[in-house]
Amino acid sequence: GAGVSQSPSNKVTEKGKDVELRCDPISGHTALYWYRQSLGQGLEFLIYFQGNSAPDKSGLPSDRFSAERTGGSVSTLTIQRTQQEDSAVYLCASSLGDYNSPLHFGNGTRLTVT
Amino acid sequence: QKEVEQNSGPLSVPEGAIASLNCTYSDRVSQSFFWYRQYSGKSPELIMSIYSNGDKEDGRFTAQLNKASQYVSLLIRDSQPSDSATYLCAVNSWGGADGLTFGKGTHLIIQP
Numbered sequence: 001g002a003g004v005s006q007s008p009s010n011k012v013t014e015k016g017k018d019v020e021l022r023c024d025p026i027s028g029h030t031a032l033y034w035y036r037q038s039l040g041q042g043l044e045f046l047i048y049f050q051g052n053s054a055p056d057k058s059g060l061p062s063d064r065f066s067a068e069r070t071g072g073s074v075s076t077l078t079i080q081r082t083q084q085e086d087s088a089v090y091l092c093a094s095s096l097g098d099y100n101s102p103l104h105f106g107n108g109t110r111l112t113v114t
Numbered sequence: 115q116k117e118v119e120q121n122s123g124p125l126s127v128p129e130g131a132i133a134s135l136n137c138t139y140s141d142r143v144s145q146s147f148f149w150y151r152q153y154s155g156k157s158p159e160l161i162m163s164i165y166s167n168g169d170k171e172d173g174r175f176t177a178q179l180n181k182a183s184q185y186v187s188l189l190i191r192d193s194q195p196s197d198s199a200t201y202l203c204a205v206n207s208w209g210g211a212d213g214l215t216f217g218k219g220t221h222l223i224i225q226p
C-alpha cells in the first residue's frame with residue numbers, strides 16, 4: 001500500500017516568508033509525528049497527533065511553528081517568518097498509535113531558507 | 115529524562131564480516147524496540163522490531179534484546195557495502211510522543 005507522502009520534497013524560501021509543509025499519513029494510522037533533522041544531526045521531535053486528542057506540541061522550537069491535522073488524516077506544518085536556522089529536513093511519520101507499532105517515515109521535505 | 119545511547123561511530127567493518135551495533139536505554143519500563151536504517155540524504159527506514167528478550171532474526175539481520183541490562187543490539191551478517199548507513203535505535207515505553215525516544219545513530223561503513 002501507499003506509504004507516508006510528504007510535499008513538497010524541496011522548498012527554497014526567503015528569510016521572513018511563511019511556508020507550509022504537508023503530510024499524508026498511511027491510511028488507518030491514527031498517530032502522526034513531525035520531526036526535524038539538521039545536516040548530520042539526529043531526529044528532533046516537533047509535534048505529535050493521536051486521533052482526536054489534543055496534540056503534543058512540546059517539541060515546537062518557537063511560536064513561529066504550528067501544525068494542524070484535519071479530519072484525523074492530512075497534517076500541515078506551518079513555519080511563519082522563516083529564519084535561516086529553520087533550514088533542515090522536515091520528516092513526517094505515522095503509526096497505528098500503540099507502543100508496539102513502529103513509525104513509518106515519509107521521504108521528508110528539505111527546507112532551505114536563504 | 116529518558117535516554118537512548120548509541121556510539122556515533124563511524125564503525126568500520128570489512129565486507130563479509132559481522133557488524134555489531136549497540137544501544138542502551140535508560141527507561142526500565144520500555145516495551146518495544148526498533149532499528150532504523152538511514153542512508154545519507156534519505157529518511158529512516160524500519161528494518162527490525164523486537165519486543166521480547168532474546169534474539170530475533172530476519173535474513174542477515176539479528177536483533178538482540180536484554181531488558182535486564184537495558185541493552186539492545188543489531189547484528190548484520192555478511193556485511194555488504196550497501197549496508198553502509200546510519201542506524202538509529204528507537205525505544206517506546208508506553209506509546210505517544212513522550213514514550214518514544216530515538217538514539218542519535220551509529221554511522222556504519224562497510225569497507226570493500
